[in-house]
Ligand code: SF4
Ligand code: SF4
């Protein structure tokens with residue numbers, strides 16, 4: 001169609017990431033496959049975002065991620081309605097909104113894709129929070145399916161030898177569980193292949209994120225939020241590897257061509273915590289209007305943060321430790337170390353922390369982190385109080401005022 | 413009753429009691445927040461396990477560390493620590509349970525400034541052999557940590573001594589609970605609340621002596637059981653630090669005759685087998701006792717338990733009571749309610765914010781509830 005009224009702004013067009021359409025295509029195919037798994041005689045497992053999905057892929061099980069679904073609900077601005085439905089079912093408004101919207105979708109088949117495909121079984125790894133345990137218990141009762149819990153002890157100071165032993169033992173129990181559910185043996189050669197692809201995917205994802213260290217950044221954290229989906233949902237597949245290669249190359253080309261995501265990038269910022277899914281565009285525009293660019297974040301780098309601990313040739317044992325060491329399964333002082341590295345790597349001028357009502361393990365302690373960052377690095381910080389999916393906890397005027405004031409101090 | 417008065421004095425002024433205990437007996441006082449604290453180990457290290465309930469007064473200092481969407485136990489506990497109200501503590505033991513306590517432990521370790529801090533990263537699931545092995549390992553680690561923190565040696569002898577004491581303590585608490593369940597006029601629910609609270613903070617030898625005396629005194633009482641027409645209620649939830657609800661409930665024609673609380677039956681239920689390896693024996697109590705919602709046994713364990721309790725205790729209703737912003741309890745509530753509804757057991761939810769609703773409001777709610785029961 002050639003409607004002269006919508007002549008596109010060439011400047012804006014140039015800045016758009018071309019891979020986006022491919023990404024959308026992959027995700028659509030993935031969800032169609034997941035939704036028709038039954039017809040095709042495939043098993044579906046729900047798994048937490050931090051869980052070891054590689055074993056499912058190796059067993060030919062289709063992994064489905066309720067958290068990714070929660071993010072989709074948030075991004076399509078359907079969060080409030082579904083949260084309210086969960087609350088009417090008795091779930092407190094103070095609970096994680098991913099859990100709330102997902103529970104509501106299970107019952108009402110609501111949401112952007114009419115609910116997730118029913119699980120044949122559930123895999124819950126508590127390396128991100130205690131919420132997932134309770135949430136998966138709800139799902140296990142609702143669908144009346146088996147639940148496997150991979151318990152990854154929290155790391156306050158050290159990861160004890162007993163914890164290591166325990167997680168490795170459970171990894172073997174996980175394999176037993178899968179063999180029982182699928183009625184076939186694990187093919188360890190296949191697992192090895194999948195592990196290699198998973199590690200390769202993580203490395204590529206990190207390379208993608210690393211491109212934002214360039215000044216000006218070819219992409220922002222908002223783009224990372226969007227492109228993250230594959231490392232969560234298709235980690236361990238060739239699809240993810242190919243896609244991230246393409247994306248990385250596109251980013252490198254942008255650097256070569258001098259294309260920045262934020263036109264006059266002047267201030268570089270680091271984001272902490274989950275995105276505010278229903279306001280990514282607004283926030284992105286807001287920061288851009290101050291010539292500020294969110295160049296990195298603690299959330300999307302959480303997946304690749306553990307890749308150095310992984311050895312694809314000894315995946316079972318190294319994986320156990322790696323999965324236990326993810327960003328929010330460690331204490332504040334350990335988080336601070338990661339934060340410092342990110343601050344340095346991306347050479348940022350400030351830190352923006354999303355105090356996310358939904359996510360207590362990510363948000364409690366942020367005030368302490370903030371103080372430590374200000375004291376040790378003299379870095380300006382801003383805290384935004386909101387929620388990742390439940391827009392009722394987002395006060396636009398208040399947040400706008402705070403961002404404006406923060407940017408003024410940066411400019412001063 | 414002299415014994416009861418003494419218990420109430422302690423329960424009302426726990427900090428005063430602890431400071432005196434420390435000064436007079438010179439015993440290290442070890443703070444904790446949860447019924448998964450391996451108290452037997454602390455006692456065996458000559459320490460006094462001291463349960464913290466958090467202040468209900470204005471939160472000022474903790475505001476600089478914790479958002480307002482955090483439960484009042486965690487916020488109030490931190491407030492007390494930062495204000496210096498807990499200067500009698502030598503240190504604290506943090507069993508791993510909910511996400512809020514998990515972060516409180518970090519914040520506490522980094523800010524509260526006590527001599528020692530021990531994290532006990534327990535398994536979250538309690539239903540497998542490997543979790544049992546891990547639990548035992550963790551308890552052994554905790555034992556060594558306590559030994560170095562309190563500069564002592566926990567011998568096997570001392571462990572068994574501690575286990576025997578705890579078994580008797582828990583048994584006696586259980587007997588007093590039974591007495592009340594059989595004859596609610598034997599001891600009022602608010603008095604029983606003071607008894608259990610004092611049991612979580614006192615020097616445990618002194619405590620056992622007091623509890624034994626109390627039990628014997630109560631045995632002497634003879635009441636006409638036909639006179640009490642109050643509805644029998646079970647209180648279910650997390651921490652109960654609000655004795656005031658008992659009076660309002662009684663005035664509405666009902667009373668709590670049993671509970672499913674961390675600061676109630678979960679504290680004393682389950683005996684430790686006095687056999688084999690002491691650490692394994694302690695672990696096995698945790699593995700067989702009814703779980704708290706932050707731990708996993710089966711997906712319906714708590715619901716089945718609650719319905720069974722109602723039957724066994726001949727109760728006619730359940731009051732859910734837990735703190736606002738408490739994830740584990742809030743997640744379980746809809747399904748527990750469903751289990752009760754299906755079994756035809758009337759129930760209400762009282763979500764407790766930093767302050768309880770006024771007496772008048774409480775009474776109105778309870779009266780409506782009691783009316784539902786008939
Ligand atoms: S509590 Fe946080 S980590 Fe857990 S599911 Fe919710 S958002 Fe994710
Ligand atoms: S609910 Fe569980 S975690 Fe919370 S205080 Fe009770 S026993 Fe501890």
Ligand code: SF4
Pocket residue numbers: 483484485486509510511512513650651706735737738739740741
């Ligand atoms: S279990 Fe609930 S009440 Fe207890 S500390 Fe955790 S959030 Fe607070």
